[in-house]
Amino acid sequence: xxxxxxxxxxxxxxxxxGDARAFDRLVVRFSPRLYGxxxxxxxxxxxxNDLLQEIFxxxxxxxxxxxxxxxxxxxxxxxxxxxxxxxxxxxxxxxxMSLDDVDNGIANDPEFIEATSDFDPRHQANLGELQKKxxxxxxxxxxxxxxVVTMFDIQGMPHAEIAKxxxxxxxxxxxxxxxxHRQLQNYLQEFITT
Amino acid sequence: MSPEEQISKLLRLKRHEQPPPGYFEDFLRGFQxxxxxxxxxxxxxxxxxxxxxxxxxxxxxxRMAYATVVALAVAASAMIVxxxxxxxxxxxxxANRSTLSLTSPQPVTIGESVPVTMTxxxxxxxxxxxxxxxxxxxxxxxx
Numbered sequence: 001x002x003x004x005x006x007x008x009x010x011x012x013x014x015x016x017x018g019d020a021r022a023f024d025r026l027v028v029r030f031s032p033r034l035y036g037x038x039x040x041x042x043x044x045x046x047x048x049n050d051l052l053q054e055i056f057x058x059x060x061x062x063x064x065x066x067x068x069x070x071x072x073x074x075x076x077x078x079x080x081x082x083x084x085x086x087x088x089x090x091x092x093x094x095x096x097m098s099l100d101d102v103d104n105g106i107a108n109d110p111e112f113i114e115a116t117s118d119f120d121p122r123h124q125a126n127l128g129e130l131q132k133k134x135x136x137x138x139x140x141x142x143x144x145x146x147x148v149v150t151m152f153d154i155q156g157m158p159h160a161e162i163a164k165x166x167x168x169x170x171x172x173x174x175x176x177x178x179x180x181h182r183q184l185q186n187y188l189q190e191f192i193t194t
Numbered sequence: 195m196s197p198e199e200q201i202s203k204l205l206r207l208k209r210h211e212q213p214p215p216g217y218f219e220d221f222l223r224g225f226q227x228x229x230x231x232x233x234x235x236x237x238x239x240x241x242x243x244x245x246x247x248x249x250x251x252x253x254x255x256x257r258m259a260y261a262t263v264v265a266l267a268v269a270a271s272a273m274i275v276x277x278x279x280x281x282x283x284x285x286x287x288x289a290n291r292s293t294l295s296l297t298s299p300q301p302v303t304i305g306e307s308v309p310v311t312m313t314x315x316x317x318x319x320x321x322x323x324x325x326x327x328x329x330x331x332x333x334x335x336x337x
Contacts, residue, residue, distance in 0.1 A: 020229075027225055031218050040208055048213075049221070056225055057232065134208060153205035184201050192200045 008072040015063050023063070026072070027056050033155070034080050040150040041084045041143070042091075043135045051087055055080045070164060077165045081151075085143045130191065137187035145180040152177055 006025065014022035034055060039048040059079055066075055138146055147166065151157045152173075163170045185192060195203070 024222060024226070027222055028218065031221055035213060035218075036209070036211075039211065039213075045213065049224075052221065053225055053228055057228065060229065130204075130207070131211075134204060138208075149205065153202050154208045181198055181201050184205070185197050188201065188204060191204060192197050193195075194197065 009068065012063065012066060012068075012072050015060075016066070023060055026076075030073075030076055031056075034076065036155060037077065037080055037150055038084050040138065040154050041081075041088065041146055043139055047087070047091070051084060055083050058083065074161065074164050077151075078167070081147050081165055085147060088143045088146075133188060133191070137184050140187060141180055141183060145176050145183070148173055148176040149180045149184070 008026065008029070011022045011026050011029075015026065031052065035048060035052060038051050038055070039045070042048050042051065055076075059076060062079075066072070070078075138149070141149065144166075148162060151162045151165070152159070157165075159170045159173045162173045166173070
């Protein structure tokens with residue numbers, strides 16, 4: 001019997017046995033989280049959509065090889081981060097993305113406005129600009145630093161989980177975060193009160 | 195609030211960036227359509243392999259088997275390249291070398307049947323025995 005609480009492992013086992021609907025459940029379960037991860041790395045909705053399709057397609061093709069040595073969550077995130085990094089490297093070679101294309105749809109989102117209320121009132125009037133600056137600052141980071149910042153600061157993952165996903169040590173995660181935050185402070189100086 | 199904390203707080207704002215409503219329902223439909231399209235585009239050998247695997251679920255080639263087969267093939271190729279021919283400088287064939295040589299002084303008669311004879315040394319001499327009449331596939335009978 002399939003319930004919303006069906007564990008990932010059971011859905012994975014059923015997918016491995018040929019039940020495509022079980023994989024659909026995994027897609028529904030993981031797509032919002034992976035969307036956030038990929039979107040914050042690419043800053044582009046169209047690219048995120050295409051990449052997310054490819055990520056799930058790859059996961060479906062490779063799922064028979066998934067042996068459960070890590071959690072499915074970690075395995076899926078590993079695929080997503082690696083594919084996003086490869087995509088970004090190719091995109092950087094291909095073109096320079098216009099940051100005017102970034103999604104500005106949330107500037108009027110009440111939750112976003114409330115969340116920004118603690119910041120300098122001078123900037124309250126132009127939340128769209130804040131969002132744009134945030135995205136620009138993120139895009140100036142290297143792909144590896146951006147991945148760590150996305151997982152830690154935006155998605156709230158612990159260092160240990162990020163280390164497993166990226167197959168690096170926790171120390172490297174902390175070090176990447178430190179340098180990324182320092183770079184972001186420089187880019188976002190006007191939004192920081194000292 | 196330290197600059198580090200402010201940066202973290204600013205970055206948390208990005209959690210609010212979400213796709214338009216209904217995006218994820220459409221995403222699943224798009225993914226299913228893509229899967230079906232991929233299934234149609236799959237190469238024949240891949241489909242045949244999958245069918246064989248589902249026909250005999252116990253049939254699984256261990257990963258190391260491929261490596262072993264490749265290693266054996268490389269070793270065999272190397273042997274052939276290093277030893278292209280077998281030497282007859284020693285062994286029983288070497289003893290008959292003089293009599294089996296193409297430059298043998300023994301006569302070769304062509305055109306009539308000659309019995310195989312023994313040389314004075316007891317070793318057989320080489321004779322090419324050819325039939326007196328040419329072989330023909332045409333029937334000798336006429337109606």
